Amino acid sequence: MTTSERKREDAEIRKDFPLLSPKTAYLDNSATTQKPRQVLEAVSHYYESENANPLRGLYQLSLKATDSYEQAREAVRAFIHAKSTEEIIFTRNATESLNLVGYSWTADNLKPEDEILITILEHHSNMLPWQQAAKRTGATLKYLECDKTGNITEEDFRRAITPKTKLVCMTHVSNVIGRTNDLKTFARIAHEYGAVFVADGAQSVPHMPVDVQDLDVDFLAFSGHKMLSPMGIGVLYGKKEILDAMQPFLYGGEMIEYVTREGATYAELPHKFEAGTVNAGGAVGLHAAIQYINSIGFDKIQEREDHLTAYAMEKIKEIPEVHILGSDDPKEHHGILTFTVDGVHPHDIAAMMDEDHVDVRAGHHCAQPLLKFLGTMSTARASFSFYNTEEEADRLVDSMKTLRKRMGY
Amino acid sequence: MHNTFYSEILTEHNLHPTHKHELPDANYELEGVNPSCGDDIILKLRVDDGVVKDGAFVGDGCAISQASADMMLDLVIGRPIEEAKRLSEIFLRMIKGKITEEEKEELEEAGALEDISHMPARVKCAVLGWHTMDEIFEDPDKAKKG
Numbered sequence: 267m268t269t270s271e272r273k274r275e276d277a278e279i280r281k282d283f284p285l286l287s288p289k290t291a292y293l294d295n296s297a298t299t300q301k302p303r304q305v306l307e308a309v310s311h312y313y314e315s316e317n318a319n320p321l322r323g324l325y326q327l328s329l330k331a332t333d334s335y336e337q338a339r340e341a342v343r344a345f346i347h348a349k350s351t352e353e354i355i356f357t358r359n360a361t362e363s364l365n366l367v368g369y370s371w372t373a374d375n376l377k378p379e380d381e382i383l384i385t386i387l388e389h390h391s392n393m394l395p396w397q398q399a400a401k402r403t404g405a406t407l408k409y410l411e412c413d414k415t416g417n418i419t420e421e422d423f424r425r426a427i428t429p430k431t432k433l434v435c436m437t438h439v440s441n442v443i444g445r446t447n448d449l450k451t452f453a454r455i456a457h458e459y460g461a462v463f464v465a466d467g468a469q470s471v472p473h474m475p476v477d478v479q480d481l482d483v484d485f486l487a488f489s490g491h492k493m494l495s496p497m498g499i500g501v502l503y504g505k506k507e508i509l510d511a512m513q514p515f516l517y518g519g520e521m522i523e524y525v526t527r528e529g530a531t532y533a534e535l536p537h538k539f540e541a542g543t544v545n546a547g548g549a550v551g552l553h554a555a556i557q558y559i560n561s562i563g564f565d566k567i568q569e570r571e572d573h574l575t576a577y578a579m580e581k582i583k584e585i586p587e588v589h590i591l592g593s594d595d596p597k598e599h600h601g602i603l604t605f606t607v608d609g610v611h612p613h614d615i616a617a618m619m620d621e622d623h624v625d626v627r628a629g630h631h632c633a634q635p636l637l638k639f640l641g642t643m644s645t646a647r648a649s650f651s652f653y654n655t656e657e658e659a660d661r662l663v664d665s666m667k668t669l670r671k672r673m674g675y
Numbered sequence: 676m677h678n679t680f681y682s683e684i685l686t687e688h689n690l691h692p693t694h695k696h697e698l699p700d701a702n703y704e705l706e707g708v709n710p711s712c713g714d715d716i717i718l719k720l721r722v723d724d725g726v727v728k729d730g731a732f733v734g735d736g737c738a739i740s741q742a743s744a745d746m747m748l749d750l751v752i753g754r755p756i757e758e759a760k761r762l763s764e765i766f767l768r769m770i771k772g773k774i775t776e777e778e779k780e781e782l783e784e785a786g787a788l789e790d791i792s793h794m795p796a797r798v799k800c801a802v803l804g805w806h807t808m809d810e811i812f813e814d815p816d817k818a819k820k821g
Contacts, residue, residue, distance in 0.1 A: 611737035613712045613800065614681070621679055630713060643735075644713035672679060673738060674686030 267573075269656075275570075276655045279562070283653055290623040291658035296441055296469060296602055296649035297627055298491045301551075305494055308554035312547050320546045321520055321537070331546055338549035339536070341556045346467075346486065347477040348503055352535040355502040355509075356549055360468040361391035363487030363502035364435075366515040366539060367464055368395030371485075372433070373513060375462070378404030380432040383461070385410045385418060386639050387440045387447070390632040392466040392487075396435055405432070411639065415593040416443035423452050431461045438470035438486075442633050442647070443592035444602030446470070449481045457482070462508065468492055473571060473600055475564050478503050490548060494555035499548030502539070509535050516541035562652065570652040571601040578603060578648070578659040588666050591640060601650035604631070606642060610669050615646040618672055622665040624648075624658075680794065681738065684787045688742035694752075695745065698731035705818040706734075707807030709799045714740040718807040726755050737800050739791070744804030746785040756812055763805045770798055 267275075280286050282302040292300060318328040320335045339351045348354060357363045376382070382396050386409050400407040410426040412418045427434070434456040439446050453463040465483040470476055472493035478486050485508075490499040504512075514521055514532055518541040523531045532538045559567065576596035582588050587608040592599060607615055616628035627647045630637050637643055648662050698704075701719035708715050714736030721729040730748045747766070751759040765778045766785055772792035779786040791801045811818040 611712075613737040613797070614739070617794070617797065618679065618681060629711060672681055672686075674681075674683065674690050 295651035338553035359500035372399040376403035416445035444599035689738035692745040694748035
């Protein structure tokens with residue numbers, strides 16, 4: 267693609283995002299993405315003309331709200347290739363999805379002699395629920411370590427899993443290193459041992475086609491807000507037979523059939539896991555985001571993100587004081603560049619970059635054990651979305667080059 | 676070139692801190708941690724007859740946390756505890772954007788951190804050393820060495 271073609275494409279995409287402006291390079295997309303007009307309009311259309319409490323009213327408006335909500339569920343099902351909408355549970359975000367499994371599944375399935383296997387790459391939200399589950403059930407939590415580039419091989423995995431392993435929890439793409447785990451292989455091995463496989467898709471579902479049936483994972487959690495949707499809507503995919511056997515997570519309205527003074531019978535899937543009034547506006551926004559992503563297409567999304575990653579990495583290589591965590595291969599980063607600058611604390615990096623209107627994340631990225639394992643406590647992270655541009659990558663690089671001087675070196 | 680908060684006073688205290696070293700004859704020491712930034716310092720004080728005779732810190736952190744702790748020690752070494760507490764109270768109030776010009780002058784170089792009041796994300800970095808010192812004074816038994 268020529269530079270002028272690329273610029274035309276940049277402009278075409280960026281006109282859909284009201285918040286993006288030439289003034290600021292927003293490069294914190296792994297934390298949350300900006301929202302296209304189409305999503306914002308879908309949400310306001312819902313509240314302007316379809317809003318009522320879904321799933322309970324008998325009047326037209328409530329039926330309309332229910333329809334919109336359930337259509338969003340179908341859109342999510344198709345997006346991740348689940349077998350049925352019963353397997354799609356709306357939550358607040360990936361964290362809540364993982365906690366749902368962390369409470370409901372583990373309560374009846376883990377015993378003191380069992381093991382939970384997770385990796386050192388996990389975000390705290392795919393770590394703390396299992397730490398807590400281990401404490402509650404007496405099961406042992408085991409960590410699978412990666413190499414310095416974030417890679418976990420099939421051999422590593424086979425060495426770590428044992429007949430006692432009942433649950434394996436693993437991120438699809440690391441939010442720090444950007445590396446993809448081969449979930450299909452790991453899920454197959456986990457199933458050989460009779461273990462249930464939980465995948466954290468927060469960093470993968472927004473950036474690549476994900477097919478839950480092909481991967482054959484038992485659960486997949488992801489957040490809407492990292493994929494162009496409003497905040498407060500997320501998804502838990504779970505295989506029907508497993509969800510059916512699980513106890514509810516939250517109790518209250520909308521998740522019951524009959525309630526007596528002594529007890530209740532619970533609603534069918536997926537409503538059993540959606541207690542209380544749901545976030546229909548958020549679901550409608552997620553539906554619009556999926557349509558938007560489909561209209562751009564993952565081919566183009568991946569081409570643009572990979573191009574920017576390679577483009578930036580090539581230039582960053584020339585700056586001796588800047589070091590990128592993980593692989594040297596841009597293809598192994600999925601738009602995520604976590605870096606350090608010799609002698610400059612990450613929070614100072616982010617603050618000085620803010621002075622240059624380049625938005626990057628600094629800190630531990632909710633992955634303290636991983637950073638400790640890699641020998642650093644804190645890093646800065648630039649993460650690209652398909653709507654970012656070469657000019658923005660240049661601004662990142664230009665700012666990086668000035669940091670040491672500005673710190674008085 | 677850049678309109679920057681990172682003034683020379685700040686970078687100088689960060690790169691060449693006067694008080695960042697061990698203090699073998701310290702009789703009080705306390706760790707202060709700012710989990711959001713990963714700043715982690717151990718403040719060491721030698722206090723005799725209610726006077727801060729000497730002080731130092733060790734540890735790691737962002738430039739703001741390190742420079743602020745160094746400026747604080749510049750200011751409080753040689754002063755009675757009550758005086759150090761009073762200056763700390765002024766500093767913490769400065770970070771909230773509520774001090775007079777006279778009070779700012781009393782803080783000497785630490786007054787250079789006044790603009791932190793417009794950087795809410797960095798307040799914890801700037802106050803780390805000061806909070807740690809206050810904690811020592813509030814609960815000396817906890818921080819007492821040996």
